[in-house]
Amino acid sequence: MSRHLRIWLPLAAMLAIGLWGLAALRLLPWPEWPALPFTPDDMDLQQILLAFGLMPRGVIALLAGAALGLSGAILQAVLRNPVADPTTLGISSGAQLALVLATILAPDLLAVGRWPVAMAGAGLAAGLVLMIGARRNFAPVTMVIAGMLVGMTASAIATAITLAQGHYLLSLVIWNGGALVQQDWSGVRSLALVVAGGGLFAALLSRPLHVLSLGAEGAAGLGMNVALVRLMAAGLAVWLAATVSAELGLIAFVGLAAPALVRTAGARGIKPLLIWSPVVGALILSVCDGLVLTIAGVTGEMFPTGALTGLFGGPLLLWLLPRLRGSTPPGTERAEGPAPRLAYPRRILSGLTVLLAVAAFMLIWIGRVPDGWAVLDWESLTAFLPMRLPRLIAAASAGAALALAGAMLQRLTANPLASPEVLGVSGGATLGYSAAVFAFAAPTSLALGAGAMIGAALALALVTIFVSHRDMPAERVLLAGISVSALAASVLSAIMATGSPQSWQILGWLSGSSAGIGMAAAVSLAVVAVAVWAATLAMRRWLAVLPLGTGVAAGLGLPLALARLSLILLAGIATGAATMLVGPLSFVGLMAPHMARRMGLARAGDHVTGAALIGALLMLAADFGARMAGFPYELPLGLFASLIGAPWLIWLMMRSKS
Structure with missing residues (x-):
């Protein structure tokens, strides 16, 4: 046994005995403790x-x-x-x-x-x-x-x-x-x-x-x-x-x-x-x-x-991350290799845009009634449009924002498994939302949204501060985000298990739903998605160079620290905005960039644009399934996003290393 173990083990044992002894004495004084063997019939x-x-x-x-x-x-x-x-x-x-x-x-x-x-x-x-x-x-x-x-x-x-x-x-x-x-x-x-x-x-x-x-x-x-x-x-x-x-x-x-x-x-x-x-x-x-x-x-x-136990697990994982250096065999965590490259990507992008418009149009007109499927007439359409249009805009915008964040993270880390879910932003937004639910007797949408955004910003700040003070390989950013997510999940678990009435509201939001979104919120999310897309296009040179590795990027004069922090911040804003309105959805940020890449959209600008369009399509499909599968009751949107994403995730990770 080492000297440190000889010192700390007895101290920890004494602390455990003290805490348990205090709990036992609080329950029953020592003279009244039952004697062995325990027989319930003779006890109070x-x-x-x-x-x-x-x-x-x-x-x-x-x-x-x-x-x-x-x-x-x-x-x-x-x-x-x-x-x-x-x-x-x-x-x-x-x-x-x-x-x-x-x-x-x-x-x-x-x-x-x-x-x-x-x-x-x-x-x-x-x-x-x-x-x-x-x-x-x-x-x-x-x-x-x-x-x-x-x-x-x-x-x-x-x-x-x-x-x-x-x-x-x-x-x-x-x-x-x-x-x-x-x-x-x-x-x-x-x-x-x-x-x-x-x-x-x-x-x-x-x-x-x-x-x-x-x-x-x-x-x-x-x-x-x-x-x-x-x-x-x-x-x-x-x-x-x-x-x-x-x-x-x-x-x-x-x-x-x-x-x-x-x-x-x-x-x-x-x-x-x-x-x-x-x-x-x-x-x-x-x-x-x-x-x-x-x-x-x-x-x-x-x-x-x-x-x-999870409250110290997240910080412990953060502390252990720098010790991963040198433990990875060289070449075992490479990117997937060169992707197919289309000579004329505008055709695919135009086709995706048309498909998105047609899908939105079809989802507005087609629905289910008690007698089965139906195409709405003009009168019914005008009655349902104020309810359906905001949720379609919100779902598509959230999918686009998450896909943009995923595309940035995958290029930033040159890691095909990067996605907004592992950045820690969704976990922080969930904690912020939960805090608002418990802090106010009747929280407004503004209070809930502010709580979610503040939580997302704090989680992002924690990851950013941790990464910025270390010369850490880019893929370690993902594990830093996972650590923050684990910490947030542990706090949330403690909150949820108190059994308070607010648990229903929090759990419902966790599953994801666009049903309660108004037009103003939907348009706001669309504006954020468009702004993030424009910003990623402005950074397309960074996105094109970063997957080549830090040595090549530095040799080409890329400001590595500024590029990393800027892209993480932008990905966090996109994820936080989507999470704030429709819940912490899963896997769209993982799937959409990969689909765009496999379609041949290899250039940075084409890649992020295609990922945004595919992400919007995927979220429209998930929203349609959530509304129709359990008609007349709406099922969790997050369940459908997970069911769409899980097979893709398994297939992606099971592919042989190229």
């Missing part, structure tokens, strides 16, 4: 709450923290990636989505327990991310971005489905936040067996993982079956994380924090990492849950412990 209510509520909760916090710490240590060791953990690789979100789907759509699947369902979801998410990583030599940045995007996909679909089934809302939201509330010792017994079995298996894998730490080529040269070791280690990590998710919900970043703190404390080598990461993870989650109980004892408000 307070003794039952202590013996079958608080005590198993304290033990399960230690066990869950140990399981997540061990899972994160294994993932970081096998992938040689210091920011890998069940959260950043999408494993926990996959388990969450599977359990939400089973709870709402097929509750009979839960008859045999939640673990098999959670394991299936976590395994599918992990398998997808690992297959993507295998095609890119497990490059750390690509792995984390792919994992977080898979996690965002799962979370977006789970949120939209939860909204559509309102009677499950409160219990699912609280569970998704990682609540450690216990009613008996059954969860402790099952999780204890998992931790014991996982620890034994990890001990058997410690030597192969040590050999693998020398590098895949070196390990293979020594006769190791590298693929088998990776599969076994990843399977163990997924099993541990899925079990915690099935028992307690989504608890973020403990698997990231524990190994990072162990390394910071001076531990070196695989064996110390596997030994001390579960211990540190157990103390982290125990201290966090003790703080939750302390806050609840003072304020009377209880929120999921998983939300608190």
Whole structure:
């Protein structure tokens, strides 16, 4: 054990014991504590709450923290990636989505327990991310971005489905936040067996993982079956994380924090990492849950412990980002390569413009009535036009703004997985909107819009300040945005899980809807989209040079710092404006630039223009599906955007590296 561990572990243990002791004494004085063995028939209510509520909760916090710490240590060791953990690789979100789907759509699947369902979801998410990583030599940045995007996909679909089934809302939201509330010792017994079995298996894998730490080529040269070791280690990590998710919900970043703190404390080598990461993870989650109980004892408000763990997970990920330097094998995170280039791109751009106009015209005239589909007559059209036209303008403008932001980010970072969702702006806007909902008894549209814009600006400022003070490769900007998004999601989870009436309004806005937008707001968003498009055209030289790399760009006299900050700011404004009016929609900023690029719109000006037109078309399609699929009720717009984007995302990330 290193000197730092010998100092800090006892202090953390004393803090955890103190917090839990305070919570227990607040519930029941020491002389009245029940004696072993616990027999409910001989206890009063307070003794039952202590013996079958608080005590198993304290033990399960230690066990869950140990399981997540061990899972994160294994993932970081096998992938040689210091920011890998069940959260950043999408494993926990996959388990969450599977359990939400089973709870709402097929509750009979839960008859045999939640673990098999959670394991299936976590395994599918992990398998997808690992297959993507295998095609890119497990490059750390690509792995984390792919994992977080898979996690965002799962979370977006789970949120939209939860909204559509309102009677499950409160219990699912609280569970998704990682609540450690216990009613008996059954969860402790099952999780204890998992931790014991996982620890034994990890001990058997410690030597192969040590050999693998020398590098895949070196390990293979020594006769190791590298693929088998990776599969076994990843399977163990997924099993541990899925079990915690099935028992307690989504608890973020403990698997990231524990190994990072162990390394910071001076531990070196695989064996110390596997030994001390579960211990540190157990103390982290125990201290966090003790703080939750302390806050609840003072304020009377209880929120999921998983939300608190995410509060330090985002800043921790930001702190770890510079340590990724040098950990990525050269050449493993290149851009896709040269795109097809049309000789006459104006034909495609003209065709997209005409298609957009025709689509808008058709969506105004065609609709559903109780008897089926119908084409509106002139009288009906004039009656419905004031309601339909603003939402069509807003949806198209939001899609264009998000697509412009995505095109700028992808060119700025030369990374095909860049999109506004990972910049952190949407998360900040969501927090600002939520703050306005809780701050005012009857918030106006102006107050909600101002809150969303302020939140987006603060998130953007945080990412910009972090990046501007470091000579960081451009793709690290994406991970900085992911860190801010994770922090925002954790705060939002705590807010939502309080169970207040405002949860409905916030969750409805999260799913995305253009139904309540008036003409003035729609026109304002259209003006912003046009202004952002004009600004990107003015910066087209920067956008053309940046994908060539920092060395070439600097050699051509490009002001790198000014170009990066200006483009990030412009992308943030576009994303914040769209988010403010129609919610934090997903994937349009990822899909539209790629579609434009594959069409042959390779020049910077043509690329951003085509992406804006395609983004507008995609959002019109999502809005039409949200209105018509569940007629006469409107379904979440964000669900349709996710359903359109998820297949594209999976196909894109599964493509072989060119």
